[in-house]
Amino acid sequence: MENNQVKERGMKILFLIAACASILAVVLICLFLFANGLPAIFEIGPGKFLLGTKWDPTNNVYGILPMIVGSLYVTAGAIIVGVPIGVLTAVFMAEFCPPKLYKIMKPAVELLAGIPSIVYGFFGLVALVPIIRNLFGGSGKGILTASILLGIMILPTIISISESALRAVPRSYYEGAVGLGATKERAVFFTMVPAAKSGIFAGIVLGIGRAIGETMAVIMVAGNTAVMPTSILSMVRTMTANIVLEMGYATDLHREALIATGVVLFIFILIINLCFALIKKKEA
């Protein structure tokens, strides 16, 4: 009996330690990133670093405003492309899809979610870029192409979360609306969708997180020019691309500046996560 109690106690403590692993992980990530990135930000000057428009590592000039703007543009573009299609597809899957078709749609969306980003990037480079070039001229790389590719990549996130949000809405909402004489479409769009609003928003916020953090796909189609974009066809460099492009070569302050770029990206992600948590709280 004594032995058993020790075992019970011991295992409980082990489980507790396991539960703390994720806390430890977040603390470590923060610690390593901030310890390596913040000194560089202060050495360069926070204003110069965040608002500087010139990135010239050879001469130790590090301004990442073009990258921040690039990330924001590309993410916004991805949202414009991905959200309407994603939400409407979710509506289709939750309300309009015949069961037989659903058996194809669901695995299709899962497959879309599982395809590695390097494969998406390669596909974007060899398939999407020529299409954009033929339609709009120029090199075919830039904000527009990256937005479309990212829009595709965030589709599964938005679809699956919106779909489950729609399914969580009580059936009585729909029945009530139809009973009052609404068509199926009206019932869905004006009672079901508003009721699932916060869930759908959560999906969109997660999609934003994915889009802003995407690296390997964006680097192949965005053109990666470190200047302020002037039009939707301009090439841009995102924060993620900046890190991957130059991390290998970088030494000293240059390397720290790249890690600092990661810090800025991390802060953006934390803000997005916070929004997500707030939406979820509201929902609960």
Next chain:
Amino acid sequence: MDENKPKAPLAPSEDQAINKVTFSEKWADYKKHPFSMFLYILVILAAVITVAVLGYLLVFLLVKGIPNLKWSMFEWNYTRENVSMMPAIINTIIVTALCLLFAVPLGIGSAIYLVEYAKRGSKLVEVVRLTTETLSGIPSIIYGLFGFLMFAVSFKWGYSLLGGALTLAIMVLPVIMRTTEEALKSVPDSFREGSYGLGAGKLRTIFRIILPSAMPGILSGVILAVGRTVGETAALIYTAGTVAGVPSSIMGSGRTLAVHMYALLSEGLYTDQAYATGVVLIVLVVIINWISNRIAKKFGNKLG
């Protein structure tokens, strides 16, 4: 039994079953309600776009990739002539196994604590939940930077499979935690009560009763995690490195399949092989998704 299921896995089909409408009736209906028709068209259009995009992507890569697949690409050793992806496949298996070795016990253990031990509304649970959500939102390049700074630089490991696997373990931890939590929660309380009633202790109940009934759910989470490790590139380049062979120990560097594809693209000599690697990656994803669905289905049957 079926009515009790809150959400059927398939689309709710009550209305379709009860009032079957012919196409002409529907058309007449839509003529009366042009706005509804507009909405309907929008919805259909979106679904078509989603499927078409996936179809285009698959067809494009398969058409370009399959002709480039050769048996020589699966030879044991990588040389410049065969550009074999076999070492990369082996590395992928090693990294995935190592990653699961760390992530699975931690993920399951922490889920057990959250579901079976922690008191409702405890501060710790809240913090753990917040950090898990944070972890799942962090992009892989940040994990890559962190892994590089911690394992490669601070621990002086250099590029190593172990470093890569540990980085990925942190990355997939939230996936395993969350699915395990859901699976544990879905085990009916009557199971626990029955077990206690028969005099079993808490540990025994957990290991003999709860975990086995939650196993399918846990497994599908683990497979999801496998899917993420297989597809990962950005988190591995700076942690596990890009060596094209299988290292002699886990402290050596090696490239996984996705990194292999990235590395093939760097010199422009092996673009055809990159297509072929893309095909293999997609096939892997399809297999992984299929397995996870099979398990999830089994799970659904068991409780339903």
Next chain:
Amino acid sequence: MKQLRIFAILLLVTVLVTGCGYSGDMIDVVSREDGSGTRGAFSEIFKITQKQDDGTVLDSTYDNAEVTNSTAVVMLTVSEDKNAIGYISMGSLNDSVKAVDINGVAPTAENVKNGTYEVSRPFLIAVRDRENAVVEDFISYILSSDGQQVVEALGYVSSEDGSEARYTGYVKSGRITVAGSSSVTPVMEALKEAYIKRNPGVEIEIQQSDSTTGLTTVAEGISDIGMSSRELKTSETDKGIIPITIAYDGLAIIVNPENPVDNLTKEQVYDIFTGKITGWNEISTDTTE
């Protein structure tokens, strides 16, 4: 939500309309990332980077040039985009792109060797000290006539440090780590394969990254041999790394096969890559003569 979407669509349309004022034959310049050995060598040869009097380096690369860290992306872009121009290692050339003559000299291995094709760079390896027996044997193989034959068979140019003598050494077992430039990696892989055939007991691990990382890891003792596709900086030789030239590689300036331009002068290449020339119509195809 709805207003937001309408606003977004309007925004998209306006930007699209304004963004499309584009003329037919603008040159799409594709460059490599800062720090890449290929870009470093290219920029130096064409004087795109210049040391200023105050010690800073002026890099006048065209701001709107695409930047990529992959030769494959350069080649795929140029092979599909009629208006694109880029530069790659001669060892990576294939039929999907066209290499133009520079000042009338074709980019071939012979022309690199006899010095008429000026756009070339050395492939270096670097070691910390010359004490490790296995490393020494491998280097002696690389510089032997057998090793240099491997280099030439790949389309690169043999090094003047190479000897006429054949490789006679043999090592029973050992382990070497080689790290660095992705441009040198293909040569190194070929050399490794040929060397291992003669010395089956030796293990050679090749870590493909870039010149700077390779040299740093040698200095830090993490790897035994570093690969570099550019000359060493004084800060690097100060750390006691010894460079050895194992081959020369020409840089090919590539355009789309459909592009009528076959020849560019050095000045034209400079003007294109610094953005002074932005349209193909500014380059008369007369220079082909």
